[in-house]
Amino acid sequence: MKLGEVERLRGELAGFVADVFGSLPRRDQRRWGACYLRGLMLDGRRNSIQPMAERLPDGNMQALQQFVNQSTRDPLPVRRRIAERLTEVITPEVWVVDDVSFPKRGRASVGVARQYCGAVGKRANCQVAVSVHAVTDAASCPLNWEVYLPREWTDEPDRCRRAGVPDDVVHQEKWRLALCSTRSPTGR
Known part of the structure; x- marks a missing residue:
């Protein structure tokens, strides 16, 4: 626009x-x-x-x-309200879990590591986010997402601290992130 x-x-x-x-x-x-x-x-x-x-x-x-x-804030209420508004508009037919990769250079952005990057179709330096979408045959709306934190990150607490990762965040497999994402933000 x-x-x-x-x-x-x-x-x-x-x-x-x-x-x-x-x-x-x-x-x-x-x-x-x-x-x-x-x-x-x-x-x-x-x-x-x-x-x-x-x-x-x-x-x-x-x-x-x-x-x-x-900014100190809890993102969950904002995500929950966006998800509620979106699901009122599109009335989801299915829920889709996906992982999305973002090619990156350097090592400073949270979760950046050499891993499979769907955006380029091979292993590359990237960030990965696990997302849950409400989907119809006419629309797809992301409702929740989490950045995947590879084990190499959680094995380096100083690196996490420098990138602003909270101390209580631990490595979770992508499928576990997806399960957590499906429990929120709409509570369905």
Whole structure:
């Protein structure tokens, strides 16, 4: 979408943000959540923080980065509300569990390791997320997802700490992540 189109939807988006981000304890978190959503809606080659902030008139790279990566909040109520809204709209026929890979360079992003990367069809340096989708023959909506943390990460607690992985996170096989994801966020 072009910036003008997104700006015209600001009123509708405000209602969505109030509903979905209502569980966030601070007003600034809700504000930057709205800004982040507008950034995701904008046309652009990359949806990472820096290019999104540059495309938004009120974009602030540091504030958006804080919202996405360091802001203290429980993501489950937000995910649950998004899942409830989506399943009201599409009335799922099936639930699909999938793993999605994201090719990456370097070793600093959480979970990046040399592993099978479906995006390139072979072993490569990537992140993997396990997701649960509500699906019909006309739509597929991700409802919950977890980043897969390879054992090599959990074997290096300092690496996890530097990347912001909470101390209580342990390695889980992908199938276990999928089972945990199917129990939440909708509770079905």
